[in-house]
Amino acid sequence: MRESGYYPPGAEFNPRAPWNEQEAPERQFDVCISQTLSKSTRVTTNDYVPEVDQDEDGVYESTDTSDTDWKEAYKNEHLTPLQLISEFKDFLTKHLPDPIIDVKEFQRFKHLIGECEDWTEDETEVMEE
Secondary structure (H helix, E strand, O other): OOOOOOOOOOOOOOOHHHHOOOOOOOOOOOOOOOOOOOOOOOOOOOEEEEEEEEEOEEEEEEEEOOOHHHHHHHHHHOOOHHHHHHHHHHHHHHHHOOOOHHHHHHHHHHHHHOOOOOOOOOOOOOOOO
């Protein structure tokens, strides 16, 4: 071994020197991801109390939604994120391409199917805007 210049004597091939340190190998770690999602949308329900008020200017109609089950109203018309993930996984599984035709597309579908697995619902809240 011959040392070149610009290093302290004996340091060029020293394994503890910063320029000779090896990167740590990649390792897998178990993690938990928790995300909060929100979406503004419209629901239809008859779960409200109609109210009629009258004063000298006329009659006013309003609704009392303080006891409305918004979560149920939403579920009657829309899919939750978990339901969407499940539907997407089923769709991908059903339409999985033949690996002989396109290996990259097949691998991408398999990856997406894996990404759809093991989701849990931590909390759901639906409220009137």
